[in-house]
Amino acid sequence: VQTEWAVTIGRNTQAAFKQRYALFAESQQAPNPRLSLAGAQDKIPVIWRDETFYLPQGTAPSSHIVKFAVDGRDHVIFNELYLNTLAALVDIDCPSTSVRYAGRYPLLVVERYDRAWVNGSLQRIHQEDLCQAMGMSRTQKYQEYGGPTLADCFHLLRDVCKPPAQSLQQLLRWQIFNVLVGNSDGHAKNVSLLQDAKGKWRIAPAYDLIGTVVLGYDSRLAFSIGYQNNAMQLLSRDWKLLAEQQSQLSYPFIKREIKRLRELLLRFADSKEMQQALKDAGLPDNAWLRLQQQRHHIVKQCKKAALW
Structure with a gap:
């Protein structure tokens, strides 16, 4: 079952992988980053600043996680935004969440709760x-x-x-x-x-x-x-x-x-x-x-x- 699930996810996220690279400018000097995080939804760690996504390099910590709509299922993105927003309104501690777009594809941008600013540095x-x-x-x-x-x-x-x-x-x-x-x-x-x-x-x-x-x-x-x-x-x-x-x-x-x-x-x-x-x-x-x-x-x- 796990093998079949992995194959299905791989096939359904081909478009999402293309979306990933559309977010970032090409750089000949940057090393190939490690993009994948665990989980069923395709997602990557990013630094999000001034409405711009950056790939963290070396040991730099990411500030947000970007989740992609899998196989065109953008309603999953909107559903999670709705429930995260609802959770915050009913006093359940929940990370700040928003939707942005790469072309016509929605992205869920989730602030990392396991980060803190210390003396101007993200830790x-x-x-x-x-x-x-x-x-x-x-x-x-x-x-x-x-x-x-x-x-x-x-x-x-x-x-x-x-x-x-x-x-x-x-x-x-x-x-x-x-x-x-x-x-x-x-x-x-x-x-x-x-x-x-x-x-x-x-x-x-x-x-x-x-x-x-x-x-x-x-x-x-x-x-x-x-x-x-x-x-x-x-x-x-x-x-x-x-x-x-x-x-x-x-x-x-x-x-x-x-x-x-x-x-x-x-x-x-x-x-x-x-x-x-x-x-x-x-x-x-x-x-x-x-x-x-x-x-x-x-x-x-x-x-x-x-x-x-």
Whole structure:
């Protein structure tokens, strides 16, 4: 399966590879850069400054990641922009995201959260995704393939994040958000930890937020809630199991977080604030209608959440 998937991605991204080089001016002196980053979407690290993309050379850190539309599926780009923007509006820490174009092709430009400006110089912040932090292979990023469970993730945060409360709360909100928006691809490599200069760890901002259910990808949750991995069939008993067996957080606390998030999502999903934020981020005028299926899914899930 992995071999077939790799071949399919390779064939579908031929156009994207051509787009890559169209972004940068040719240079006879620059060495051939390492362009690929891990993941299903074709993406490259760049330095983005004054609306211009530059390839980092040598050990220079990149400032942003550019994601390409795969096989003309530009709605994936717009969907991620929508959900990243929505996450920020409902107080989930999320990197700044915008859309730019290479010719007629949309590009998603995501600010790197593992960077910091120190004395006028861009510096890397050490990060590890949860597979790395748990000593697991990247092939184990999904729970159903032998990867960590939500219980393992909560346990790790309690062990390494001191104090852990904020990181635990963000992990919970991230999973609730995934359930409500239909992001079934929130796996262990899509959660990371950041280490500051004093050696302290905290959970990183949310990233790779995509409405996979609406876009027609596998709808099974990467992390189950209790024993349920179908977000459309969740019941209150599943959240009770999350409280009692997976998170060691109280069920009343989880219910309050669900209520808070569902109310914020219903408020912002179709709001003027959302439409203006998307416009400011570069969403073309004709793309808003293409996001309505995603919005309808969120509204439907939020109505179900009232019973949890």
